[in-house]
Amino acid sequence: MIKIGTYIEQFINWLTHNCGPFFKTVKVGVEAMVNSVQWLLTFTPFYVVIALLALLAWRRAGWGVGTMTLLGLSLIYGMGYWGQTMETLALILVSAVIALLIGIPLGIWAAKNNTAGKVMRPLMDFMQTMPAFVYLIPAVLFFGLGKVPGVFATIIFAMPPAVRLTTLGIKQVPEDIVEATRSFGATSRQLLFKVELPLAMPTLLAGVNQTIMMALSMVVISAMIAAGGLGEVVLKGITQLKIGLGFEGGIAVVILAIILDRITQSFGKKKQRAKH
Incomplete structure (x- = not known):
């Protein structure tokens, strides 16, 4: 019998x-x-945040x-989940930024x-298809319970799309444009x-x-390791069998997901029109 899990556990x-000491340093930095x-x-103030996000979306x-x-x-x-929503948004923003800072150069x-x-x-196939709950185990062992292991697990889960689509985008650049740029004496850095x-x-x-979308889905799951936010509201609804509580938390997650999706999609669409 091949016990792969035993070797992975020993490595962790x-x-x-x-x-x-390295994990403690990372924990302090990410937590900050x-x-x-x-x-x-x-x-x-909540009305300032709402106005700014609505203005940006418009x-x-x-x-x-x-x-x-x-x-x-x-x-x-109005439902009373503003604090949890901002907590979730903070986790998403930090996780997505770190995932992009790592994923784009790798791509x-x-x-x-x-x-x-x-x-x-x-x-990337392995990272993207591994069940999301599995990432919570080493995250807790490295950083304990709280927001930091949630960020760590979210980074791993959300990074593959950044790597894949960065690689795809660069490979789709027409070869004749690349050759013309090189023929004019451009360096590799200028070409890039x-x-x-x-x-x-x-x-x-x-x-x-x-x-960002995958970070949002993982941040909700991270409530299982005390990451907090809207995921905690949904988790309480599940564990306590409170249908209304879980439904309200789910509505807040959906609203946040739609807002982030539409705003980030708009940047890509305008870039695509400018390209054409």
Whole structure:
């Protein structure tokens, strides 16, 4: 019998015992980021946050999305889940930003290096298809309970779309444009930042959208390890069999997901129209 789980458990335990100071440093840094964003969102009056998000949605995606944002966030406040929503939004923003900061460079590397691309493809498949609950186990062992393991698990779960779509966007840049740029003496850095990334931007922004959506889904699951937010409301509804509580938490999650999806999609669509 091949006990793969035993070897993985031994490896995780070895990391826990030998890399303790590193994990503590990471925990302090990530916790400070999450608390700072959460403080900013909760310290700012709710009507200011609602107005700013509604204005952003209106400017980027039209009056329909702007109105929906205004009414949806007002409903969340009226239901009494404003604090939990801002807590969830802080977790999403921090997790998505870190996932993008890691995933986009990896996607560029995979597009530029065939060996890296071949190695990264099955790794991304593994990360994306592994049940989300599995990531909670090493996260708790490394960082304990709370927001930080939730962020850690969310980063791993949400990063594959950023890597995949960055790689796809760069590979879709027409070869004749690349060759023409090189013939004019452009360096590799100039080719990347002035030609390939601008042309790949619509696809790259689609990766940003998918990363944020997957971060939202994972942040809700992370309530099982005391990450808090709207996931905690939904979890209480499940464990206590309170249908109304779970339904209200679910509505707040759906409203937040639609707002984030429409706003991030609008950036990609405008870039796509500009490209054409």
